[in-house]
Amino acid sequence: DSGVTQTPKHLITATGQRVTLRCSPRSGDLSVYWYQQSLDQGLQFLIQYYNGEERAKGNILERFSAQQFPDLHSELNLSSLELGDSALYFCASSVQQGAGETQYFGPGTRLLVL
Amino acid sequence: GDSVTQMEGPVTLSEEAFLTINCTYTATGYPSLFWYVQYPGEGLQLLLKATKADDKGSNKGFEATYRKETTSFHLEKGSVQVSDSAVYFCALSDRGSYIPTFGRGTSLIVHP
Numbered sequence: 521d522s523g524v525t526q527t528p529k530h531l532i533t534a535t536g537q538r539v540t541l542r543c544s545p546r547s548g549d550l551s552v553y554w555y556q557q558s559l560d561q562g563l564q565f566l567i568q569y570y571n572g573e574e575r576a577k578g579n580i581l582e583r584f585s586a587q588q589f590p591d592l593h594s595e596l597n598l599s600s601l602e603l604g605d606s607a608l609y610f611c612a613s614s615v616q617q618g619a620g621e622t623q624y625f626g627p628g629t630r631l632l633v634l
Numbered sequence: 635g636d637s638v639t640q641m642e643g644p645v646t647l648s649e650e651a652f653l654t655i656n657c658t659y660t661a662t663g664y665p666s667l668f669w670y671v672q673y674p675g676e677g678l679q680l681l682l683k684a685t686k687a688d689d690k691g692s693n694k695g696f697e698a699t700y701r702k703e704t705t706s707f708h709l710e711k712g713s714v715q716v717s718d719s720a721v722y723f724c725a726l727s728d729r730g731s732y733i734p735t736f737g738r739g740t741s742l743i744v745h746p
Contacts, residue, residue, distance in 0.1 A: 522679060553734070562738040563678075563723065576733045610677055620666040620685045620727065623734065625677030 524626035538599040545613030552594040558607040640737035655709040657724035665726040667707040672721040
């Protein structure tokens with residue numbers, strides 16, 4: 521158990537819909553990262569927050585947005601869903617945001633768009 | 635930009651065989667290097683890491699040495715077990731950027 525929790529574990533929805541994925545980092549971790557894992561694209565970095573502020577953006581679509589709240593939990597919002605958005609979405613956290621920091625991953629949310 | 639290249643899988647071995655999973659990287663700065671492991675149905679977890687040249691990371695019998703001259707961080711284990719069956723990801727984190735870069739992962743299957 522990494523100490524990072526993600527809800528829900530599974531999500532099935534339809535194209536065009538909007539969903540929210542939630543992540544609670546390990547106690548004391550200030551940095552939260554979101555990743556998308558799919559068979560064809562591998563593990564793709566989406567976005568990072570540090571202590572409530574967005575710090576880095578990766579391959580995140582404009583239809584996707586995220587935020588980190590004062591209690592440090594984070595939410596990833598996916599809208600106008602397409603079939604290709606079906607994937608595993610992971611959240612990870614780390615104490616700081618330095619290059620040598622270990623990331624602790626949650627169990628993931630499996631999203632299926634029908 | 636930064637990139638990580640791992641050998642294609644799956645790698646299929648018999649129990650007690652020697653394991654090598656190759657990883658090479660390209661980075662503009664002086665990165666930290668990581669191996670993460672993903673067991674079926676779980677998230678990734680850190681296996682080992684190295685933050686400077688010639689450092690050796692080790693954990694659970696796995697080892698990898700940071701080779702700056704060959705820009706490599708190959709993962710090795712002397713005797714694999716069935717329980718080592720998982721997907722292994724090589725990753726780097728460059729000091730100039732906080733965006734981590736992961737390889738595509740190498741699936742390891744160990745047969746009894």
